[in-house]
Amino acid sequence: MVTTTAEPGAKPPKSEAFTTRPTQSTKIKDSKSYTTFRVFNGIAIILVCAVTLYPFLNIVAESFSGEGYIRAGMVNIIPRGFNLTTFEVVMSDPMFWRNYANTVIYTVVATAIAMILTTTFAYALAKKHLKGRAFFIGIAVFTMFFNGGLIPNYVLINSLGMTNTIWAIVIPNAISIFNLLVMKAFFENFSTELEEAAAIDGLTTYGILWKVVIPLSKAVIATMVLFYAVQFWNSWFQAFLYLDRRELYPVTVYLRNLLAGATGTGDLGGEPGESTQIAANVRAVTMLLTTLPIICLYPFLQKYFVRGIMLGSVKQ
Template sequence: MVTIAAEPGTKPSKKTTFDARPTKTTAIQDSKSYTAFRIFNATAIILICAVTLYPFLNIVAQSFSSEGFINAGQVNLIPRGFNITTFEVVMSDPMFWRNYANTVIYTVVATLIAMILTTTLAYALSKKYLKGRTFFIGVAVFTMFFNGGLIPNYVLINTLGMTNTIWAIVLPNAISIFNLLVMKAFFENFSTELEEAASIDGLTTYGILWRVVIPLSKAVIATMVLFYAVQFWNAWFQAFLYLDRRELYPVTVYLRNLLAGATGTEQLGGESAESTQIASNVRAVTMLLTTLPIICLYPFLQKYFVRGIMLGSVKQ
């Protein structure tokens, strides 16, 4: 409490007081409808997460369970009769690691090529002064709904001599039109003042893209890298179609052959009891081993989804 008294020589007046204590803020309470919405929203998200995670957790539990409990249908979320025999046998198969290395190579090379082509094409199409821009965008969108078909594509790849090569895997799907349109929309909202300033400083179009645009587009680039990496990592049909030699298969085709019974468990080695254990959970083990690396990639790129697509850009 602060009291202000009258100055000497002046007529006494009523003292004026000011309360210097901070006023208490009043918290805004949520309405009943908004509280009900939050409860419903949280419940729905929890249920969706549970439904999504259950199949994966069940596969993890089966991969570490013994054959008796799996065949009896007693494995849900917790492993029963802990057993790692199948892990030891599958991971000792040289062909599994050969196909695994092929998958890594195919994914890295394909993602690199796809990002270079998608980024450059999206940046060019984002410029409204580009001649023929509407035509090129229309051609790109047209390919989202129509394609030549399976047989013409196979004939084309075979005629180009790309069968049984890495190029049959990485080139046909090098550009995803959906990813292209997303990046084009991002570049259209990019600050033109920065590009004009860089142009005044003497940078060429490629210099502006490499030294100005790309460093400020890390969020959308990381997002596209994740989309492409997941796409190429999980792809198997093109390899199954264009590759004839087992040593060239990606690990997804290795898994497909196990699921289809094309590769018998006896090829993995082991005695009769060991073969029975392998047959019971070899599918769960190979699924876990193939999906685990791509799942581990998400935490490193998740921050770009949280911070937003416009991370690092300059607001106009």
């Protein structure tokens, strides 16, 4: 073995592997095409937001404006002839609050039933060993594109004795196939090891679902609750079709009658054709009060809407 000795005061040899050189942080400039895309994209988003917000701001302005200014077309996004009398007129109508309470009840009951049915159905379809799985999925998807039609549905609901009851609104829309497929995709990516461990501990299929799967699926559960709640809150056609009594209407049918010019300010919850055209600011106030709960909740729950779009799209 040959050894070498360094002379006193001599510098150790430099090794390229261990040589460190000072580096300067360089900022990579965006290409012209990418910069143009960002500018165009930003302008497009601003325009879409403006177009989306203008109708709502216009409704808010009209609800606080005088009737004369609205009919003269002088109200855009700033109230003119500020007044709160219209709010007092609408909020003093007992039928408005009766229909509002109906909407809350219909939304809560319908969402609860829909979540139970959708969750259990999706969990069953997520099991690849389920016999007839492809058949049941095919039936579910088939109903997304084909249905019995308006008249057969009405005849069926009427023959079952569900007209003028809450069940005419809740049962026909109990399962949304889109929500079902989203939950199915989520459950398919669920850890099978946890379910097997729970089965070894003696839990049944329903026990695994409610004690293991549901607590670990809060994201998809919250998302589906929001989807169903917004759907039932905004729904009006089913109630308009199957409910004939004013005291059973949801607030959306109440609002529909106002928008159709069917009622007057003296009796805001009337039937079509009862009285003269209503004041424009009465319609604006009613629309504002109807959408207010969703508007107040959405900023806090927006992340669940965004997350709901991505659920099941990425393999976990």
